[in-house]
Amino acid sequence: MYIPSYDDVVAAHARIAPYIHRTPVLTSSYFNELTGADLFFKCENFQKAGAFKVRGASNAVFGLSDEMAAKGVATHSSGNHALSLSYAAGRRGIPCHVVMPRTAPEAKKDAVRGYGGIITECEPSTSSREAVFAEVQAATGAEFVHPYNDPRVIAGQGTCSKELMEQVEGLDAVIAPIGGGGMISGTCLTLSNIAPGVQIYAAEPEQADDAYRSFKAGHIIADDAPVTIADGLKVPLKELTWHFVSNHVTDILTASEDEIVEAMKLTWKRMKIVIEASCAVPLATILKNPEVFAGKRVGVIITGGNVDLDTLPWIKS
Amino acid sequence: MYIPSYDDVVAAHARIAPYIHRTPVLTSSYFNELTGADLFFKCENFQKAGAFKVRGASNAVFGLSDEMAAKGVATHSSGNHALSLSYAAGRRGIPCHVVMPRTAPEAKKDAVRGYGGIITECEPSTSSREAVFAEVQAATGAEFVHPYNDPRVIAGQGTCSKELMEQVEGLDAVIAPIGGGGMISGTCLTLSNIAPGVQIYAAEPEQADDAYRSFKAGHIIADDAPVTIADGLKVPLKELTWHFVSNHVTDILTASEDEIVEAMKLTWKRMKIVIEASCAVPLATILKNPEVFAGKRVGVIITGGNVDLDTLPWIKS
Numbered sequence: 001m002y003i004p005s006y007d008d009v010v011a012a013h014a015r016i017a018p019y020i021h022r023t024p025v026l027t028s029s030y031f032n033e034l035t036g037a038d039l040f041f042k043c044e045n046f047q048k049a050g051a052f053k054v055r056g057a058s059n060a061v062f063g064l065s066d067e068m069a070a071k072g073v074a075t076h077s078s079g080n081h082a083l084s085l086s087y088a089a090g091r092r093g094i095p096c097h098v099v100m101p102r103t104a105p106e107a108k109k110d111a112v113r114g115y116g117g118i119i120t121e122c123e124p125s126t127s128s129r130e131a132v133f134a135e136v137q138a139a140t141g142a143e144f145v146h147p148y149n150d151p152r153v154i155a156g157q158g159t160c161s162k163e164l165m166e167q168v169e170g171l172d173a174v175i176a177p178i179g180g181g182g183m184i185s186g187t188c189l190t191l192s193n194i195a196p197g198v199q200i201y202a203a204e205p206e207q208a209d210d211a212y213r214s215f216k217a218g219h220i221i222a223d224d225a226p227v228t229i230a231d232g233l234k235v236p237l238k239e240l241t242w243h244f245v246s247n248h249v250t251d252i253l254t255a256s257e258d259e260i261v262e263a264m265k266l267t268w269k270r271m272k273i274v275i276e277a278s279c280a281v282p283l284a285t286i287l288k289n290p291e292v293f294a295g296k297r298v299g300v301i302i303t304g305g306n307v308d309l310d311t312l313p314w315i316k317s
Numbered sequence: 318m319y320i321p322s323y324d325d326v327v328a329a330h331a332r333i334a335p336y337i338h339r340t341p342v343l344t345s346s347y348f349n350e351l352t353g354a355d356l357f358f359k360c361e362n363f364q365k366a367g368a369f370k371v372r373g374a375s376n377a378v379f380g381l382s383d384e385m386a387a388k389g390v391a392t393h394s395s396g397n398h399a400l401s402l403s404y405a406a407g408r409r410g411i412p413c414h415v416v417m418p419r420t421a422p423e424a425k426k427d428a429v430r431g432y433g434g435i436i437t438e439c440e441p442s443t444s445s446r447e448a449v450f451a452e453v454q455a456a457t458g459a460e461f462v463h464p465y466n467d468p469r470v471i472a473g474q475g476t477c478s479k480e481l482m483e484q485v486e487g488l489d490a491v492i493a494p495i496g497g498g499g500m501i502s503g504t505c506l507t508l509s510n511i512a513p514g515v516q517i518y519a520a521e522p523e524q525a526d527d528a529y530r531s532f533k534a535g536h537i538i539a540d541d542a543p544v545t546i547a548d549g550l551k552v553p554l555k556e557l558t559w560h561f562v563s564n565h566v567t568d569i570l571t572a573s574e575d576e577i578v579e580a581m582k583l584t585w586k587r588m589k590i591v592i593e594a595s596c597a598v599p600l601a602t603i604l605k606n607p608e609v610f611a612g613k614r615v616g617v618i619i620t621g622g623n624v625d626l627d628t629l630p631w632i633k634s
Contacts, residue, residue, distance in 0.1 A: 045589040050589065268591050268626055272363055272590060273589060274589040309586055314626065
């Protein structure tokens, strides 16, 4: 297992800079008053392909040798990683193969195709997905880019906190959502090297709190198919992300489904930005635990903005 | 009729700077590809109180003598002007009286109260509104601040284009929505003085196209209660805004209700920002008339983001 270093983050930043946005940091006097903290929102919802994942995906794609790149890349995500990898592959002019269940929403398939991804459908089961993915890899020789358990991806995600530290002085803490742990691992990698005094909080849905329970137990606990509105956060930690989480995370906080939806809607209403349910989880935990953050300068990583605008969780249709 | 000068805009900017945001300018490679133009979105949806109107309202409030200010300010808007005037009055620590129909949505009343506005209810008729407003003014001596037909307000709105010209080089055109004409008048005032070669387009709903018809006819045409989703754009031009529109606007373009909703939803989806229907009208007209804007660098004023998130126009509940 190769553990990426901060040098890998610096190299990643130089490599991906032409293909990503240096996203802005927004503040909200409303939320500052509500929480008693100074919050700095790093807006990766404005990122290319609508999410931070384009950082890691671009680092993987543009780090390939020409020979490897010619065969393309492949993944089996159906979320933001698939969009991001398709975007990055498109920028390099190489194919991106995405294995998705045939039952996935057409909107998600269309979004992947919109970024140039080539979809191969599988049955909605782990065994079918793995079998179909193996076939695609065998047929194409495409390089597998895991959504998070990959040092290239983690180094890429680490560029987000690198920018945040360049944009905001004197942060006391940074908080980000945790699913598989890619963003949190990149955050740990960067902050433990350039700002080791900054606390790192991870935020997780109560209904998919495997990282929370792993953190408390001291070993990885993986759940089978948790159900939460924060659909980017259902996946479990893997060995590489567990390394960073177990060594560098200050604490993991959780929020209920209602608290997540309320924080999401309140962000749209007061900050006028479209954010995913998954990235409302940090704000939900801050609103729930004001004593942890009051008086501190806190970076909040808004991880993405890819939302199905036709089915909003607070509107019963 | 006092016609404000560009000196008034410069003075307004210095006066209101502590109370407003210098809002960011966003770009979208997606919309650039779609339109063939280079679009620069001036994001007043991120403005204090959620709309550009806080510029004019703050200029009016902070320009009052202490003696006048002590009696407070008053208006009879139920939209963004009421919010903005309440916000500005609150910052100065003076009362803001708002006359609103008792039938107005509770959410709007709550929003005004949330910014400290004092609501006096009237019946939902012009005669009742005028009678009640006269009573409030007589009882309080509060200074009336009209939502747009007021030189202090127009000079304040002119600060938006002043910032835009400082933020983006080489613009060929600027486009903004037109209702009563406050924002367009401020835009005309600023650009005709500091960038007279820049074209000024106004965008209006087809279903409330009184400014369009006024512009073509050469005199003010006012409609009685037009119906459009762009609810900030229902009001007619008045003599002061007509002065600027008739002298400086290049053209007025219109869009249908469906085109407005589509542009609104597409902005949310691709730019990840919450914008009102009213300020989707410019983009709708650009998408409808690409030949007018292709190859040009165009400033698009996103006027506000105060939306009822429980009733979105593309979701049938």
